Amino acid sequence: MAALCRVRHRWKRTNCIQLLTRNLTGTFDYDLVVIGGGSGGLACSKEAAQLGQKVAVLDYVEPSVKGTKWGIGGTCVNVGCIPKKLMHQAALLGTALKDAQKYGWQITGPISHDWSTMAEAVQNHVRSLNWGHRVQLQDKEVKYLNVKGSLLDEHTVKGLTRTGKEIMLTAKNIVIATGGRPKYPTHIPGAVEHGITSDDIFWLKESPGKTLVVGASYVALECAGFLTGIGLETTVMVRSIPLRGFDQQMAGLVTDYMEAYGTKFSWRSVPKSVDKLSSGVLQVTWTEEQTGKDQRDTFDSVLWAVGRAPETKTLGLEKVGVKLNKESGKILVAADESTSVPNIYAFGDIGEGRPELTPTAIKAGKLLARRLAGQTNELMNYDNVATTVFTPLEYGCVGLSEEEAESRHGKDSIEVYHAFYKPLEFTVAERDASQCYIKVVCKRGGDQRILGLHFTGPNAGEVTQGFAMGFQCGATLTHLKETVGIHPTCAEELTKVNVSKRSGLDATVTGC
Amino acid sequence: MKLHLFISLLFSSPIYVSFQMAHRLLVRRIWTLSVKDLRCLLASTSSFSTSLRSSTTPLSFLSPKHTLPCSLPHTSRREVSFNVQDHEDFTERVINSALPVLIDFHAQWCGPCKILGPRLEKAVAKQKGKVAMAKVDIDDHTDLAIEYGVSAVPTVIAMRGGDVIDQFVGIKDDEALDSFVSKLVGQ
Numbered sequence: 001m002a003a004l005c006r007v008r009h010r011w012k013r014t015n016c017i018q019l020l021t022r023n024l025t026g027t028f029d030y031d032l033v034v035i036g037g038g039s040g041g042l043a044c045s046k047e048a049a050q051l052g053q054k055v056a057v058l059d060y061v062e063p064s065v066k067g068t069k070w071g072i073g074g075t076c077v078n079v080g081c082i083p084k085k086l087m088h089q090a091a092l093l094g095t096a097l098k099d100a101q102k103y104g105w106q107i108t109g110p111i112s113h114d115w116s117t118m119a120e121a122v123q124n125h126v127r128s129l130n131w132g133h134r135v136q137l138q139d140k141e142v143k144y145l146n147v148k149g150s151l152l153d154e155h156t157v158k159g160l161t162r163t164g165k166e167i168m169l170t171a172k173n174i175v176i177a178t179g180g181r182p183k184y185p186t187h188i189p190g191a192v193e194h195g196i197t198s199d200d201i202f203w204l205k206e207s208p209g210k211t212l213v214v215g216a217s218y219v220a221l222e223c224a225g226f227l228t229g230i231g232l233e234t235t236v237m238v239r240s241i242p243l244r245g246f247d248q249q250m251a252g253l254v255t256d257y258m259e260a261y262g263t264k265f266s267w268r269s270v271p272k273s274v275d276k277l278s279s280g281v282l283q284v285t286w287t288e289e290q291t292g293k294d295q296r297d298t299f300d301s302v303l304w305a306v307g308r309a310p311e312t313k314t315l316g317l318e319k320v321g322v323k324l325n326k327e328s329g330k331i332l333v334a335a336d337e338s339t340s341v342p343n344i345y346a347f348g349d350i351g352e353g354r355p356e357l358t359p360t361a362i363k364a365g366k367l368l369a370r371r372l373a374g375q376t377n378e379l380m381n382y383d384n385v386a387t388t389v390f391t392p393l394e395y396g397c398v399g400l401s402e403e404e405a406e407s408r409h410g411k412d413s414i415e416v417y418h419a420f421y422k423p424l425e426f427t428v429a430e431r432d433a434s435q436c437y438i439k440v441v442c443k444r445g446g447d448q449r450i451l452g453l454h455f456t457g458p459n460a461g462e463v464t465q466g467f468a469m470g471f472q473c474g475a476t477l478t479h480l481k482e483t484v485g486i487h488p489t490c491a492e493e494l495t496k497v498n499v500s501k502r503s504g505l506d507a508t509v510t511g512c
Numbered sequence: 513m514k515l516h517l518f519i520s521l522l523f524s525s526p527i528y529v530s531f532q533m534a535h536r537l538l539v540r541r542i543w544t545l546s547v548k549d550l551r552c553l554l555a556s557t558s559s560f561s562t563s564l565r566s567s568t569t570p571l572s573f574l575s576p577k578h579t580l581p582c583s584l585p586h587t588s589r590r591e592v593s594f595n596v597q598d599h600e601d602f603t604e605r606v607i608n609s610a611l612p613v614l615i616d617f618h619a620q621w622c623g624p625c626k627i628l629g630p631r632l633e634k635a636v637a638k639q640k641g642k643v644a645m646a647k648v649d650i651d652d653h654t655d656l657a658i659e660y661g662v663s664a665v666p667t668v669i670a671m672r673g674g675d676v677i678d679q680f681v682g683i684k685d686d687e688a689l690d691s692f693v694s695k696l697v698g699q
Contacts, residue, residue: 071651123621124620124621125621127619127620127621127651128619128621128622130651131619131650131651131654131665134654134658135658135663138658138663139663
C-alpha cells in the first residue's frame with residue numbers, strides 16, 4: 001500500500017493506478033472545482049462552500065493580443081459591465097454639464113474631458129473589486145488558484161501557473177465557467193496587429209483618440225456611445241443591422257439618437273484592411289456594399305466589436321468527451337447545466353443558448369451549487385430576463401421583441417401599444433426627445449397578457465427593472481393600466497399607454 | 513577685509529555647506545548603524561572623503577539611500593520607511609527586524625490610504641529611528657495581505673520580533689497615531 005502511494009505521484013497519468021488509488025481512498029481533493037473566476041464561477045464556488053462543500057476556483061487571464069490583463073472577477077468586473085457603465089456615466093455627465101447651463105449653472109470656459117483621469121478612477125475601482133473578490137473567497141473558505149485549468153479526465157483538473165509549473169487537482173464534480181473573449185477578424189490584414197477590442201479599451205492609459213468601432217452589437221454601440229460622449233470623434237461601421245436579436249424598431253431609435261448625438265455611422269460597410277502609417281495613425285480601407293466602392297480614412301484607434309468566442313480551446317474538452325456546438329464552439333448543456341459527461345457542468349457565457357449576462361450566470365451558478373449539494377431540484381429559469389443597452393439613449397426591455405411575438409403568435413393575435421414621450425428634464429434643457437419611446441406588445445383579446453415591454457429613455461435600466469417583476473408575475477395590459485403612475489417620471493408613461501399601432505393614431509404623448 | 517570676505521564666502525559656499533550636511537548625515541548614520549557596520553563604514557571613509565573632494569554634485573552623498581562602497585550585511589539597510597519587495601524581503605526586513613515595525617497595508621485605489629500614509633510617516637519619523645515602517649501594496653502582494661488577514665485598507669499592523677502586537681483598520685488622526693506608535697516602541 002505504501003509503495004503504491006509513493007508510486008502514485010510518478011504514475012499520475014496512468015489511469016489504472018489513479019482509479020486504484022481513488023477506489024482505495026474513496027475521496028477526491030475537492031468536492032467541487034470551478035474553472036473560471038468570473039460572475040458565474042465565483043457565485044457557484046462561494047455558494048457551494050457556504051453549503052459545506054470543499055471548493056477550489058481556478059482563474060487565469062490570458063493577456064489580450066495587446067497585452068492587457070486583469071485580476072479576478074471575470075469579464076463583467078474587469079472588461080465589461082462595470083467599466084462600461086462607469087464610462088457611460090462619464091459621457092452622460094458631459095451631456096448634463098451642457099444641459100446645466102440652461103438650468104442656470106454658470107460654467108465659465110469650455111468644458112473638456114481628460115481620458116487619463118477617468119481611466120485611472122475606473123481602473124482603481126475595478127482593482128478594488130478584484131481585491132473584494134479575493135477577500136470574499138478567503139472568508140468563504142474557497143481555495144483560489146491563479147492557474148490555467150484544463151481537464152485531464154472527468155475527475156482530474158490540471159492547473160498551469162504563469163511560470164509553467166503544473167498542479168493537479170481531483171474533484172467529485174467539475175464546473176466550467178470560462179466565459180468568452182472578443183473575436184478578432186483575422187481574415188482582415190492588419191486587424192490583429194493594429195486593432196484593439198473591449199478587452200483593451202477600458203485599460204488604455206491614454207485616450208484612444210479618433211476611433212473606428214467595427215460592429216453593431218451592444219458592445220460596439222455602447223463603446224461608440226461613451227467615446228462620442230467624452231468628446232472623441234467616433235465612427236461605427238455596420239455590416240448589416242444594429243443590435244441583432246433585439247427589437248429592430250427599438251434598435252433603429254437607438255442608432256438614430258446616436259447619429260443625432262454626434263456618432264458617425266458607416267452603414268452597410270465592411271472593412272478590408274488596416275495599415276499603420278509612418279505618422280502612427282491607422283489607415284482603414286473599407287468597401288461600401290451598396291456602391292461596391294472602396295473608401296479610406298485614418299483613425300487613431302480601431303476597436304473590433306465583431307462578436308465573442310467561447311473560451312474552450314485549451315480546456316481539453318474533446319479528450320474528456322464534453323460535446324460542443326460545432327458552429328458556436330460553446331458547450332452543449334441540458335436544463336440543469338450538465339454536459340455530455342455526467343459529473344461535468346457548464347454555465348454562463350460558455351453554455352450554448354444561454355444569455356451572455358451576469359445576473360443569469362450568477363443565479364444559475366448558485367442554483368447549480370445548491371443542486372450539487374443536494375439542497376434543491378430547482379432549475380434556472382432563463383425566460384423573462386430583462387436587459388438594458390447602455391447607449392447614450394438607453395434601451396431597456398423584457399420579454400419578446402415585436403418581430404418575435406409576431407412570428408410566435410401571428411400578427412393578428414398580438415396588439416402593440418406605443419407612445420412617444422418627452423422626459424420632463426429634456427424640456428428646459430431644450431433636448432430633442434424624438435427617440436424617447438415606449439412599446440408594450442400584448443396578446444390580442446383575452447386577458448391581453450404582456451409578451452414584451454420596450455423602453456428608450458434616460459435611466460432605462462432603472463425603469464425596466466421594476467416592470468420586469470410584473471412581467472415575471474404574468475402581468476396583463478389590465479394590470480398595467482390599473483397601476484397608478486408616479487408623477488412626474490418617464491416610467492409612468494408605461495402605465496398610461498393606450499394607442500395601438502393597429503389604430504394608426506398619433507402616439508405622441510401630449511401634456512399632463 | 514579681503515581675507516574676512518574670503519573666509520565668509522568659503523564657509524557659506526555650496527561645497528562647504530554640503531560638506532557640513534554630509535558630515536552631519538554621516539554622524540547620524542553612524543549613530544544608527546551597528547558596530548559591525550561602523551567598521552565597514554570607517555574602512556570606506558577614505559573613498560568617502562575623496563568623493564567629497566572630487567564631487568561636483570553635492571547631492572550624491574546627501575541621498576539617504578547612498579550605497580556604501582563595501583558590501584554591508586543585509587540587515588543594515590536602515591531606511592526607516594520602505595516598500596516591501598517580496599516575501600523574502602518581508603521575512604528579512606519585517607519579521608526578522610531588530611526594530612519594531614509598523615506594516616502599512618495599502619492600495620493604489622484606496623483614497624483613505626493616501627491620507628493615512630503621510631501621517632504614518634510623520635509619526636514614525638518622530639520616533640527617530642526607534643521604529644521602522646514597511647509598506648505593502650496589497651495588489652502586488654495579495655498573498656501576504658491575505659496571510660495577515662487584511663480585508664479592508666488601510667490596515668496597519670504593529671509587529672515586534674515577528675509577532676503581531678497590535679493593529680487597526682482605517683484612518684487615525686495624528687494624536688492617535690503617535691500614541692499607537694509610542695505604545696509599540698515603549699514596551
